[in-house]
Amino acid sequence: MKLFTKPQLKKLLENSWDINEDKDHPPVVKLFMTGTNCTWLLSELDPETQDIAFGLCDLGMGFPELGYVSLSEVKSAEGASRFLERDQHFEGEFPLSVYARAARYYEHIVTDREIVKKFVPN
Template sequence: MELLTHALRQRLLANGASPGDHVPLVKLFNPLGAATWLITELDVDGDTLFGLADLGFGCPELGSVSLAELVAVRLPLGLGIERDLYFTARHPLSVFAHAARAQGHITEHPDHLAHAAAALARAPAAGRSRSPP
């Protein structure tokens, strides 16, 4: 499976070119493990993705990952990293990061995301950037 279609690449590049707390466009995952990535941006180099990474150790974090490295991962049974074809996000990355830190893993549970969104709405907006609270 192609991890990023041309249309997704274009949308991720547009996000990478504009500052902001973007809604994740892509969810990548290890079909045999706990690793998950929610991706919001692609750098102009065409390889550096930015988003929320959860490698399954209880410490989800914001950061960059190489698309080439994800594509190169070879798992048992001939599998590789996959894209969730049905993923649609309604919250910006800061909400997912806040909920993930509270839960110890990336979560899409509506209650967890609503709680995180409410907590961020109460927090002062000053100083918000790529590093949500």
């Protein structure tokens, strides 16, 4: 399975071209590593390398954080029981900061709409 569909790749690249320093795009794609608690909600992809992505990263240790991730590095962690997969049903509805607030509260990435919407600022 490809990590990104063509529309997702296009949106990830478009988001990276946004030079507004206050940007807070909704995540475009959710990746996860089978057999682990590792999850990534990605909103941008470096157009030059298409290897460095920005998003909410959760390595399953209770400390999800916003930052950059090397997709080739993540793929290199695949093994006999671990595969990098794309959640085919995920649609980012809220800004990435909202998912980050929910993740910090729950100590892992949460994507359930009813839970995440509680973290939308008033």
